Amino acid sequence: MREPDIPINRVDWLVVVIYFALVIIGWFNIYAAVYDSQAPQSMFDMSINSGQQLVRIGISVVLIILIMAADHRLFENLALPIYLVFLFILLLTPVFGKEVNGQVLSIGFGSFRIQPGEFAKFATALALAKVMERPTFDLAKTKNQLVAFGVLMLPIVLILLQPDTGTAMVYFSFLIMFYREGLPQRYYILGLGFIALTLLALGIENNLYLVGAIAILALILISIGKTSWKRTIAFSAIALLMIGYTYSIDWVVSKLPPHQQNRIMVLFNPDIDPLGVGWNVTQSKIAIGSGGFFGKGYLQGTQTKFDFVPEQHTDFIFCTLGEEFGWAGSFIVIGLFVALLYRLVVMAERQKTRFSRIYGYSVVSILFFHFMINISMTIGLFPVVGIPLPFFSYGGSSLWSFTMLLFIFVKMDASRSQQLGRIS
Incomplete structure (x- = not known):
């Protein structure tokens, strides 16, 4: 049965x-870059990136029209099949995909x-929403935690086989x-706690200082008040695990590809090799800082014009904005992202089914992570991991x-008056 037409005023x-x-x-x-x-x-011009991107924007509009014209129940009914299809494609990618710089990230025919x-990403969001939609699904229970993390970890493992650490990280x-x-x-x-311990272990050149601090902290905890022998053993075991973990970090990092090791090194010491491994981040910060308050003007960026920042039209696109439009332009774009995320949270909270709410918060999670990591990456607060800025x-x-991820939720929200189900 065809879904009734949705009044235009129900679309957010x-x-x-x-x-x-x-x-x-x-x-x-992108054109400026x-x-x-x-x-x-x-x-x-179709021979340059801006012309090619315009075609992709046109295809995005077609995708939006198709999504908005579809029955909202379609996405819920096909959530698990869509997820399984993309797991299968991810499995085939390392075998039939095209290798670029040691990574097999893409699959297709010809150009x-x-x-x-x-x-x-959107397939995993749909699958998690489907698996977790039951009112009895409680994430406080270990069984349900294993199910949810199982759905989450499958694409992560398959993406790491490509290997694409940056994209896999987004799923967290x-x-x-x-x-x-x-x-x-x-x-x-x-x-x-483990993230903080990892950063300390990577940032402190001599792990003996960190080990000493952990040992002292353990002794203080053990000596406070009347501590039972069980608690003493527990504190001691935790301290030993922490010490072992700090030394294992060095071993894990040593097994990473050289370019990933370099990115971690640059995070803690951007000046370690400004003409080598630190070049991207150094030039990125120079480009953004040189824009001042109002920027140098559109198409007037010198860092952009002379290609000082590699991959400036993809991962480092924020540099172009910062240099040519300055703090004011950056503030406006960041404001748009914050407004979008806030609005999506409002939309997620007003859903009438748990499936839609979970999917809505998944959209918020993915967009927030991309937005936060990409900008942090361009200003040197996070290692360069190849995560694009959404849209x-x-x-x-x-x-x-990203378009499909967002507009599937826009469609769900516009159809919320037709949704039946309990939400908790």
């Missing part, structure tokens, strides 16, 4: 307007290629959604996957 037009604003601003910045003042070309790891953003759905806080405290960076797979 604020989200739609912000989406197109980010896409259009991104398109102008490849603009050559000595041999200027039209931004509609048309897609990155399955990007599309698997679903932990934000898990928190909203009731995953106990102790897991987050434990995780943050902004050059690329078909990223734009199409």
Whole structure:
């Protein structure tokens, strides 16, 4: 049975307007990143990135129309089949995909290629929403935790086989959604503790200092008050595990590919090799800082014009914005992202089914993670991991996957009055 037409006023037009604003601003910045003042070309020229991106924007509009015209129940009914299809494609990618710089990220025919790891994000969001939609599904229970993490870990493992650490890392953003759905806080405290310990182990040149601090902390905890022998053993075991972990970090890092080791080194010491491994981050910060308050003007960026920042139209697109539009332009774009994320949270909370709410928070989690990590990467607060800025960076797979991710939720929200089900 065909779904009744949805009144136009039920679509959240604020989200739609912000989406197109980010896409259009991104398109102008992609042109600026490849603009050559000595041999200027039209931004509609199909031989340069801006022209190619315009075609991809057109395809995105077609995808939006198809999604909005579909029955909202289609996405829920096909959630698990879509997930399984993309798991299968991820499995085939290392075998039949195209290798670039030691990574096999894309699959396709001829010049048309897609990155399955990007599309698997919305497929995983749908699958998690489907698995967790039952009112009895409680993330405080170990059995349910294993199910949810099993669905999450399958695409991560397959993407790591490519290997694509940056994309695999994005999938951990679903932990934000898990928190909203009731995953106990102790897991987050434990995780943050290990992250802090990892950063300390990587940042301190001599691990003996860190080991000494852990040992002293353990002794203090053991000596406080009347401590039972069981608690003493527990504290001692934790201290030994922490000490062993600090030394194991060095071993793990030594097994990473050289370029990933270099990115970690640059995070803690950006000046270690400014003309080598630190070049990207150093030039990125120079480009953003040189823009000042209002920027140098559109197409006037010197860092951009002379290609000082590699991959400036993709991972480092924010540099172009910062140099040519300055603090003011950066503030506006960041404001648009924050407004989009806030609006999506509002939309997620007003859903009438748990499936839609979980999917909505998954959308928020993925977009927030990409936004936070990409900008942090360009200003030297996070290692360079190849994560695009949503709706902004050059690329078909990223734009199409983000578009599908977002507008499936826009469709769900517009259809919420027709949804039946309990939400808890």
